[in-house]
Amino acid sequence: MRIKRTNTSKNKTKNHLKVDLKLIDPIISKYKNKKGNLIPILQGVQTTYGFIPHEAFIKLSDEIGLKLNDLYGVATFYAQFRLHPGGKHIIKVCHGTACHVQNSDGITDALKEELKINDGETTKDNLFTLESVACLGCCSLAPVMMIDGETYGKLDNAKAVKIIREIKKTEFRV
Amino acid sequence: MENIKVIVGLGSCGIATGANKVYNLIKDIKQRDKLNIDLGKTSCVGMCYNEPLVEIFDKTGYYLYGNIDETTVNDIIENHIKNNNPVNDYLISYKLISDNNKIKFFKEEDKTFSLSQHKIVLRNCGYINPESIADYESRQGYQSIKKIAHEKISSASVVKTIMDSGLRGRGGGGFPTGLKWKFAANKKSDEKYIICNADEGDPGAFMDRSVLEGDPHSVIEGMIIGAYAIEATHGVIYCRAEYPLAIKRLNIALTQARKKAYLGKNIISIKGFNFDIIVKEGAGAFVCGEETALIASVEGKRGMPRKRPPFPAEAGLWNKPTNINNVETFANVPWIILNGSEEFTKFGTEKSKGTKVFALAGKVKHSGLVEVPMGITLRDIIFKIGGGIKDGKKFKAVQLGGPSGGCIPEHLLDTIVDYDSINSTGAIMGSGGMIVMDETTCMVDLARFFLDFVQKESCGKCTFCRIGTKRMLEILTRITQGEGEEGDIEKLEELSYQIKDNSLCGLGQTAPNPVLTTIKYFRDEYEAHIKKKRCPAKSCKKLITYEVDPEKCTGCTVCAINCPVDAISGERKKPHLIDQNNCIKCGVCYSKCKFNAIKLY
Ligand SMILES: Cc1cc2nc3c(=O)[nH]c(=O)nc-3n(C[C@H](O)[C@H](O)[C@H](O)COP(=O)(O)O)c2cc1C
Ligand code: SF4
Ligand code: SF4
Ligand code: FES
Numbered sequence: 001m002r003i004k005r006t007n008t009s010k011n012k013t014k015n016h017l018k019v020d021l022k023l024i025d026p027i028i029s030k031y032k033n034k035k036g037n038l039i040p041i042l043q044g045v046q047t048t049y050g051f052i053p054h055e056a057f058i059k060l061s062d063e064i065g066l067k068l069n070d071l072y073g074v075a076t077f078y079a080q081f082r083l084h085p086g087g088k089h090i091i092k093v094c095h096g097t098a099c100h101v102q103n104s105d106g107i108t109d110a111l112k113e114e115l116k117i118n119d120g121e122t123t124k125d126n127l128f129t130l131e132s133v134a135c136l137g138c139c140s141l142a143p144v145m146m147i148d149g150e151t152y153g154k155l156d157n158a159k160a161v162k163i164i165r166e167i168k169k170t171e172f173r174v
Numbered sequence: 175m176e177n178i179k180v181i182v183g184l185g186s187c188g189i190a191t192g193a194n195k196v197y198n199l200i201k202d203i204k205q206r207d208k209l210n211i212d213l214g215k216t217s218c219v220g221m222c223y224n225e226p227l228v229e230i231f232d233k234t235g236y237y238l239y240g241n242i243d244e245t246t247v248n249d250i251i252e253n254h255i256k257n258n259n260p261v262n263d264y265l266i267s268y269k270l271i272s273d274n275n276k277i278k279f280f281k282e283e284d285k286t287f288s289l290s291q292h293k294i295v296l297r298n299c300g301y302i303n304p305e306s307i308a309d310y311e312s313r314q315g316y317q318s319i320k321k322i323a324h325e326k327i328s329s330a331s332v333v334k335t336i337m338d339s340g341l342r343g344r345g346g347g348g349f350p351t352g353l354k355w356k357f358a359a360n361k362k363s364d365e366k367y368i369i370c371n372a373d374e375g376d377p378g379a380f381m382d383r384s385v386l387e388g389d390p391h392s393v394i395e396g397m398i399i400g401a402y403a404i405e406a407t408h409g410v411i412y413c414r415a416e417y418p419l420a421i422k423r424l425n426i427a428l429t430q431a432r433k434k435a436y437l438g439k440n441i442i443s444i445k446g447f448n449f450d451i452i453v454k455e456g457a458g459a460f461v462c463g464e465e466t467a468l469i470a471s472v473e474g475k476r477g478m479p480r481k482r483p484p485f486p487a488e489a490g491l492w493n494k495p496t497n498i499n500n501v502e503t504f505a506n507v508p509w510i511i512l513n514g515s516e517e518f519t520k521f522g523t524e525k526s527k528g529t530k531v532f533a534l535a536g537k538v539k540h541s542g543l544v545e546v547p548m549g550i551t552l553r554d555i556i557f558k559i560g561g562g563i564k565d566g567k568k569f570k571a572v573q574l575g576g577p578s579g580g581c582i583p584e585h586l587l588d589t590i591v592d593y594d595s596i597n598s599t600g601a602i603m604g605s606g607g608m609i610v611m612d613e614t615t616c617m618v619d620l621a622r623f624f625l626d627f628v629q630k631e632s633c634g635k636c637t638f639c640r641i642g643t644k645r646m647l648e649i650l651t652r653i654t655q656g657e658g659e660e661g662d663i664e665k666l667e668e669l670s671y672q673i674k675d676n677s678l679c680g681l682g683q684t685a686p687n688p689v690l691t692t693i694k695y696f697r698d699e700y701e702a703h704i705k706k707k708r709c710p711a712k713s714c715k716k717l718i719t720y721e722v723d724p725e726k727c728t729g730c731t732v733c734a735i736n737c738p739v740d741a742i743s744g745e746r747k748k749p750h751l752i753d754q755n756n757c758i759k760c761g762v763c764y765s766k767c768k769f770n771a772i773k774l775y
Contacts, residue, residue: 035492038474039457043415045281077476077633079458080415097378097573097609098535100623109760113738124649133458134627135377137417138187139533140222149418151190 019053026072028063038066038074052083079133087122089167091147093160096135098142100151107143108132110157114164127171128164178211178255183300185218185387186419187380192243199247211255213591217388219300219628220543221287225268230254235270255439283561290559292521294529295505296545299388304423305432310391316436317509321396323442333359334401336507339515340527344604345371345463345500346528346578347680351507354497357487358404363493368406369491369498370397372413372420372466376576377627379607381531382501384543386413386420387703389505390427394451396504398436399511403450404497409451412468415458419662424453435692460577460631464679465498467633469539478633479679501603502531522548526592536573536609537564541749546591553587556610567612570711571695577605578625579629580691581617600691602684617696617710622650624688628681630649642673646689655716658704663693682753712774715759719775726771733763733772 027044031037045056052075061068066162075081093099093108108119111130115123122129138144141153145160152163182197183190200213213720219225228250231237237260237448239250246264253259260268266284269275293299301311308484310316330736337352358366368518370393374382386393397409413421426452431437441447454472462477469491471477487716490496506528510518519527526548532555535541539561546555552572556562562570571581580601582589589595596603613622629643646669649662670686677683702708709717722742729747734740741757744750752763764772 027588036472036474039224040455043455043457045694050347054466073476074474075667078456078461081457097376097576097607097623098541099378101536101609101620103617106760133416134755135379136186137374137383138190139226139378139380139535139609140543141190142186142535142541151186153187 019049019055021059023048024059028060029082032064038071039078042075046081051085054083072135077115083123085126087126088171089127089148090129090134091145091164092131092132094134094135094136094138094142094144095132096139096142096156097115098139099144102142104143106157107155107160108143110161111164114161127168130134177233179229180211181214181231182214183188183218183225183227183228183229184215185384186385186417187218187222188225188227189419191225194241195244196226196247196467199244200251202345203248203251207256208252208452208600209689215303215305216300217304218384218543219539220291220296220384220545220753221266221284222542223540224271224284227266231256231262234258234272235268235275237268238468239264240266263473270486283378283540286543287542287559287561288345290554291545292529292547293545294390294509294518294521295385295531296388296543298392299384299543302389304388304390305426307391307427307434310389314490314512315391315435315508316395318508319395319402319436319706320442321512322402323444325417325584329359329403330406331411332399332511335511335515336403339510339518340522340525340531341506341510341518342505342526342603343500344502344506344530346376346575346602347604351499351503353401354487354499355403357485358406358497361487363495365408365492365494366404366406367494367496368397368401368404368409368473368490369468369496369499370409371438371465371498371502372411372417372501373456373460373462373463373468374414374605375463375631375727376503376578376605376607376661378535378573378576380607381543381604381606383417383420384533385501385505386417387423388630390420390424392505392508393501394427394431395436396507398441398449399507400499401498401503402441402444402447403496406497407449408493409449410472411451411453412456412472412698413453413457413464414637421453421455426745428453447615456513456698458628459633461633461679464681469662474700476633477636479681486752488766502606523590523595525594525641530591530603530606532606532608534560534608537567537612537615538562538610539564548567548592549590551588551590554592555608556587560610563610563612569619570611570613573601573609574607574612574686575602575608575629575687576686578602578680578687579604579607580687581611581620581695583695586695592727600687600694602687614711614713616654616709617692617699617715618650618709619654619711619714621689621692622647622654625650625685628685632685633679633682636677636679636682637687638676642669642676643682643685645669646686647674650689653700654704654714655708656707656714658700658707660704662704663697663700667693718759719754720752720757720759720761720764722750722752723771723773726769728769729773730768732766732768736766738762 031041103152143155144153226242228239252770253261267279269277333355341351342348436451437449446504459477462471464479467477486496521528529545531545573581625647629647630640633641702710727749734742741753
């Protein structure tokens with residue numbers, strides 16, 4: 001069932017970073033009082049902060065008059081919403097059917113090994129988050145992964161690791 | 175060097191293989207060398223296996239280049255563009271004006287891939303710039319809605335034309351579109367909605383993405399015609415968030431259509447025909463492809479399906495009459511209106527008319543997007559158009575319909591593409607995902623894969639769908655790990671029937687299909703796992719063993735150097751040995767050994 005993300009409240013402390021709540025005022029005024037816009041609002045908040053902070057939920061509830069319960073219910077139903085900050089680079093390895101039959105499990109394993117984290121986790125230096133997704137729509141190039149919106153196709157384990165190392169290199173140069 | 179047009183294929187798939195880099199490189203060289211060329215963009219023509227693709231139109235004709243990268247681009251610019259010498263090495267096909275524009279191919283396989291198809295839905299994909307409304311209009315775009323206006327065709331006769339065409343919903347269910355429109359048209363209301371389902375949740379399918387990225391106006395025009403037919407006032411395109419390029423191009427197209435008054439008030443001077451469309455982005459939930467869940471999601475709620483009746487045609491979005499169709503269904507509509515229902519019924523079988531787009535992927539040589547007339551055999555799609563199986567392996571099964579569908583084995587490959595014939599195998603036509611599998615794919619693992627998917631995606635409302643799929647997943651996981659027990663297959667079957675009978679929506683009702691079809695056609699594989707603790711496809715890690723063949727091992731040490739867990743020991747030039755307790759079965763040694771000395775059991 002779609003509940004995996006609801007029991008992540010353990011690491012709540014991580015959540016208490018300073019968030020500037022003013023940043024989402026334009027989103028609220030754009031969608032406020034128009035019916036059916038909860039999902040675009042949450043998407044806007046997530047684009048602003050990279051995740052949906054606890055404080056933002058409270059502010060949204062106060063200002064658009066929806067119960068906190070309902071906001072949380074919607075945010076945890078959809079896979080897209082993140083309640084905790086992710087790493088600087090989000091790696092989404094495709095585990096759709098086409099990628100699965102062409103060994104996407106191997107890609108995830110190789111990246112776990114390279115980054116020393118498990119699927120769904122973020123590296124200690126906050127550079128990378130490793131995730132699994134179901135189909136990026138580039139099945140003809142399977143196996144596929146997406147990093148920060150850019151898609152990489154026709155992967156094998158070595159290629160995937162190399163792409164990560166390239167990103168690491170540019171990170172350490174600056 | 176006059177009048178040369180260079181066009182780069184920039185669909186998501188092309189971009190993933192580096193088409194943007196190719197485009198930018200050509201742009202840079204154009205500036206640097208002051209080349210007098212028109213540089214343009216198009217989307218995916220479906221030939222994904224040859225991507226990135228570059229087309230050149232010059233005074234001698236048309237040339238299509240494939241598998242282009244940054245080095246080959248230079249070659250093409252130097253030789254073809256600057257010196258009028260086409261580079262045969264990368265050419266896929268060409269048409270010479272001197273040869274009456276007859277299309278010629280370099281490779282037989284590309285010829286079969288292209289010429290076996292019939293394009294109705296994909297009529298413009300890869301031929302126009304999807305961000306240009308003028309391009310769409312130049313290929314009969316918006317002619318259908320103009321025809322309706324000029325010939326004063328009534329809403330009722332539009333519905334009738336669609337009924338007569340025999341068009342059935344391409345989202346998976348195959349419900350007759352004309353009939354659906356009739357229900358919605360019969361409901362009187364001052365507000366009505368028409369929704370395009372672009373959620374494309376089947377993991378392994380990308381037909382709708384390609385249509386939206388390659389020809390967004392065709393879907394918009396289809397929706398306008400639908401709105402006219404059922405007298406809808408508002409349109410919504412519900413597109414999954416994983417398709418950012420499709421969303422971007424849809425929004426561009428909608429703005430253009432509004433400017434040209436194809437959307438808005440009194441469209442094309444049809445008095446009282448007021449209609450506009452908005453795009454709603456999904457947020458990642460497979461179940462939102464189900465129509466009542468989709469409606470809940472558009473309303474900003476959790477995407478939970480609800481009981482029908484009332485059907486959306488009676489009480490849909492915001493409780494108003496609503497008609498929902500799939501992307502591909504809408505893309506067919508303008509063609510049918512323009513060419514007539516009779517022209518459409520020329521393609522297909524008695525009960526399945528027209529064409530169907532498939533996203534061909536998996537272990538097939540030519541993966542890509544294909545549009546074929548209904549009635550063609552699966553064998554023809556996979557072996558003729560798809561070129562057969564990659565890497566000289568043997569075909570095992572083809573999966574149709576994703577998590578709601580099933581696996582069709584070799585002996586049923588002559589099944590024709592038609593809703594009823596495919597249903598009779600236990601699979602479904604589905605929305606068009608077609609994943610080809612070879613002898614190395616384990617069918618039990620595949621069933622486990624799908625159950626894992628539906629188990630995660632179940633909305634949780636129905637006990638059987640929520641918990642039953644979990645129990646099935648546990649059993650399947652056990653079997654793939656060598657802990658299967660006598661009676662597991664029967665237990666799976668029993669659970670399957672219970673889940674099918676006791677689930678509210680299509681997700682639960684079809685969730686057991688991948689298990690049932692694999693048990694039906696590949697029972698021996700289940701039994702090998704359970705009784706012999708062996709995986710015949712040699713894919714389930716817990717059930718395979720890597721060993722060094724001392725006869726063949728030359729002691730080159732390559733395996734030992736590459737093993738990630740140092741499980742291989744041995745002296746140089748002496749046979750090596752794998753420590754089975756440490757081996758994580760990654761297969762690296764197997765692929766690295768040059769002497770075939772690693773054996774897989
Ligand atoms: C779990 C589930 C997922 C679905 N996903 C999709 C989808 O991604 N795209 C789609 O067009 N239809 C999907 N459908 C089918 C829709 O409910 C609906 O039948 C379809 O959009 C109607 O359009 P059509 O008549 O043009 O096929 C799904 C159905 C179920 C039960
Ligand atoms: S069948 Fe499954 S997905 Fe459908 S309503 Fe029931 S629990 Fe939800
Ligand atoms: S399969 Fe992998 S872990 Fe096992 S011996 Fe070979 S390289 Fe080492
Ligand atoms: S299955 Fe991986 S991109 Fe579709």
